[in-house]
Amino acid sequence: MNNKEHNFAFFGTDAFSIKVLEILIEGGFIPSLIITAPDRPAGRGQKMSEPEIKTWVKNFNQQKRGANETGEFKEIRITQPEKLDSEFAEEMNKTKWDFFVVASYGKIISKEVLDIAERGAFNVHPSLLPLYRGASPIESTILDDQKETGVTIMLMDEKMDHGPILNQEVVYFSQWPTKIEVESRLAEIGGLLLVETIRPFLNGEIEEQEQDHEMATFTKKITKEMGEIKFSDLEKSLGKNMDSINGDQKIAREIFLKVQALNPWPGVFFFINRDEREIRIKIKTAKWLTHPDKSEDNFGKLEIETVLPEGKKEMSFVDFVRGYLK
Numbered sequence: 001m002n003n004k005e006h007n008f009a010f011f012g013t014d015a016f017s018i019k020v021l022e023i024l025i026e027g028g029f030i031p032s033l034i035i036t037a038p039d040r041p042a043g044r045g046q047k048m049s050e051p052e053i054k055t056w057v058k059n060f061n062q063q064k065r066g067a068n069e070t071g072e073f074k075e076i077r078i079t080q081p082e083k084l085d086s087e088f089a090e091e092m093n094k095t096k097w098d099f100f101v102v103a104s105y106g107k108i109i110s111k112e113v114l115d116i117a118e119r120g121a122f123n124v125h126p127s128l129l130p131l132y133r134g135a136s137p138i139e140s141t142i143l144d145d146q147k148e149t150g151v152t153i154m155l156m157d158e159k160m161d162h163g164p165i166l167n168q169e170v171v172y173f174s175q176w177p178t179k180i181e182v183e184s185r186l187a188e189i190g191g192l193l194l195v196e197t198i199r200p201f202l203n204g205e206i207e208e209q210e211q212d213h214e215m216a217t218f219t220k221k222i223t224k225e226m227g228e229i230k231f232s233d234l235e236k237s238l239g240k241n242m243d244s245i246n247g248d249q250k251i252a253r254e255i256f257l258k259v260q261a262l263n264p265w266p267g268v269f270f271f272i273n274r275d276e277r278e279i280r281i282k283i284k285t286a287k288w289l290t291h292p293d294k295s296e297d298n299f300g301k302l303e304i305e306t307v308l309p310e311g312k313k314e315m316s317f318v319d320f321v322r323g324y325l326k
Contacts, residue, residue, distance in 0.1 A: 006098045006202075008117070009033040011105040013051045015180075016187045020103040020124050021053065023191025025060075029198060031076060032095075037106060038080045054078055084113050092116050099202075101194070102156060103187075111158035119202060121156040124190040126183070128152060128168060130211040133161035134219035138183055142261035145253070147173045151190040153197045155208060164208035167197045175288065176260045227266035229255055234270055237302055242321050252302035259286040274324060281320070282308040 010021060010031040017036075024031070034057050042049035061075045081088045089112045100121035102109065114121050127137035129152040134140075141149045150170040157163040169189055173182065200206045235242065237252035258268045269282040283304055290300040304317040309324065 007032050007096065008099045008101060009035055009092075009097055011035045011100060011102040011109065011121075012053050013037050013106050014104050015052055016104040016126070016183050017053050018056045019184060019187035020101075020191040020194065021056070023188065023195060024101065027191075027195035029101075029195065031101070032074075033077045033079060035079055035081065035105070038082055051080075054080070084109055086112065089113050089116065099198075100156075103190070108160070109156065114156055114158065122166070122194060122198065122201075123152075123154050123156045123161075123163070124187075124194055125152045125154060125161055126186040126190065128170065129154060129161055129165060130213060130216035132219050133216055135221045136219040138179055138186065139222055139261040140219040142176055142179060142182065143257050145176075145257055147176075149173070149186070151186050151193055153190070153193055154211075162211065162213070164210050166201055166206050166208065167193050169193050176257065178263055179261050180264070222262065222266065224266040227258070227262050227268050229258065229268060229270050231270045231272055238304070242325065247301060249301065253288070253300070255283075256286055256288045256302050259283050272324065280310040281324075282310075284308050284314055 006029070008029070008031050010017075010024070010033070012018070012021060012034070013036050021031075021034075034053060036051045036053050039048045039050045039054075041047065057076050057078055065075070084107060089110075092113065093116055097117045099119040100114070100117045101124070102121055103124040109121070125137065126149070127133075127141060128148075128150040132140055132149075148170060149172075150168055152165055153167040154161070154165050155163045171186060171189060176182070197206065233251050234255065236248040237255050239247040255268070262268055263284070267282050267284075269280050271278050271280055273279075284307060285305040287303040287305060288300045289303050306314050307317050307320045308314045309320065315323075
């Protein structure tokens with residue numbers, strides 16, 4: 001199977017989407033069209049910034065043009081609709097689409113749009129549905145310390161993460177890396193699982209399995225406020241001398257999970273008063289050190305490695321304690 005036999009569109013925006021797309025293309029599935037978010041102002045200068053996947057596709061097209069001497073290469077087109085409304089559906093209906101692929105697109109796709117694809121829309125979702133439906137499955141899984149997670153390939157319907165399951169793979173994390181590392185791992189597994197699923201499904205070899213909707217759990221959108229911790233809780237988690245000795249392990253574990261789940265955005269931060277003003281301190285990196293005789297996480301301790309004081313350069317936590325707290 002290759003792109004000459006099946007015409008499909010890919011909906012995606014971020015690094016998770018790119019990883020899935022890379023693996024799809026390596027597996028012989030090249031989309032004709034990428035649907036992604038519009039360019040947005042970003043950063044302190046509020047300069048227009050394009051979605052990561054748009055940059056990736058432009059580079060991919062350029063590389064293929066340069067390597068193709070026969071001129072037969074057909075570029076992957078990009079469109080960035082503000083809304084997936086009736087006007088968008090009308091435009092998409094001008095082309096015959098065999099199927100859609102959706103991976104971390106970031107917007108609700110209406111039934112009107114989903115129904116355009118003859119065989120439906122495949123979705124790569126980084127959780128074991130029906131668990132962790134919604135906008136933040138990876139962050140929420142880490143925050144809940146639910147080490148058994150995975151990826152689901154499902155057919156989309158008009159409800160959020162509600163459609164029938166086609167394939168799943170369980171992934172276990174014995175220790176939590178950062179959200180970015182978890183995302184990359186699940187995207188890789190999801191891409192491979194999708195490649196394994198498309199052909200058998202189109203050939204009628206995979207049966208749709210309805211989700212157990214009574215078992216469904218839902219995630220919330222991540223907000224900036226979720227990253228704040230109280231300085232008093234940090235003191236409790238690290239102990240009287242801020243050296244991780246005799247700290248409250250429950251609070252320490254919660255802070256560690258936040259650091260792993262919420263970096264790079266919104267990050268985990270706390271405030272201290274210094275020189276008669278409030279200063280924000282962002283925790284950049286942390287470790288969870290387990291007791292040599294105890295494998296359970298509850299017997300570990302939090303070690304904060306680096307922090308970023310407001311208006312300053314990143315520094316070790318040891319230097320921060322020495323310079324700001326003593």
